[in-house]
Amino acid sequence: MADDSKSDSRAEIGSYVALGDSFTEGVGDPGPDGAFVGWADRFAVLLADRRPEGDFRYTNLAVRGKLLDQIVADQVPRAVDMAPDLVSFCAGGNDIIRPGTDPDEVAERFERALVQLTAASGTVMVTTGFDTRGVPVLKHLRGKIATYNGHVRAIADRYGCPVLDLWSLRSVQDRRAWDADRLHLSPEGHTRVALRAGQVLGLDVPADPEQAWPPLPPRGALHVRRDNVAWAREFLVPWIGRRLRGESSGDHVTAKGALSPDDIRMRIAAVA
Numbered sequence: 001m002a003d004d005s006k007s008d009s010r011a012e013i014g015s016y017v018a019l020g021d022s023f024t025e026g027v028g029d030p031g032p033d034g035a036f037v038g039w040a041d042r043f044a045v046l047l048a049d050r051r052p053e054g055d056f057r058y059t060n061l062a063v064r065g066k067l068l069d070q071i072v073a074d075q076v077p078r079a080v081d082m083a084p085d086l087v088s089f090c091a092g093g094n095d096i097i098r099p100g101t102d103p104d105e106v107a108e109r110f111e112r113a114l115v116q117l118t119a120a121s122g123t124v125m126v127t128t129g130f131d132t133r134g135v136p137v138l139k140h141l142r143g144k145i146a147t148y149n150g151h152v153r154a155i156a157d158r159y160g161c162p163v164l165d166l167w168s169l170r171s172v173q174d175r176r177a178w179d180a181d182r183l184h185l186s187p188e189g190h191t192r193v194a195l196r197a198g199q200v201l202g203l204d205v206p207a208d209p210e211q212a213w214p215p216l217p218p219r220g221a222l223h224v225r226r227d228n229v230a231w232a233r234e235f236l237v238p239w240i241g242r243r244l245r246g247e248s249s250g251d252h253v254t255a256k257g258a259l260s261p262d263d264i265r266m267r268i269a270a271v272a
Contacts, residue, residue: 107151
């Protein structure tokens, strides 16, 4: 079976390519220029810190809104061509939350793409979906997401891939781990995922991703209802509208591409 905690040898990674959608692009974690940072960029810095200066290459190909087949068509071939030491592959989540999709069938397509990646890359780290029990609307898809997660873990077992298991990351159940849209992580949420990714590959990370959050003052039922109404008006209705029009938030977005760890550090520091 795949071991989610790899030996320190896997931490000595000289090149990393991140594939995926809005989660891996970093939506919810804006830098000083408005472009997003995100867990994958933060994780790349953790990897680069273990290498001699200038001896690390990182490319983020993720684009928000992309479905699995789009990631496979646009991003997977580029990753195969680069043949990096490490690929992170998070895909299928946008498919799963769409009505009528079959998690079994999505998983079959996910596995075919993983075969291509494992043939060309040193290590492919796959990612499960979050536990959506506390997310309005998406909580009703919890069973479907869990089914897909089970497939992803089984596929990882078959190909010896480490698993970044987001379902088990308890700290992101706190609402402060999420952006105002409740669909994407906040900067702190992205940071905790980056730390967990480091643990999965055997890195000594600078903080515990499961560190307890400071207590929050209690919220009354009226406050919660008002928040939910405001959220639905500002985020849910536009999201549904895009689905009905066949539009994607990533239709006119270009992947970040190759990034310097030094530049990522400066962008993180500028908004810290």
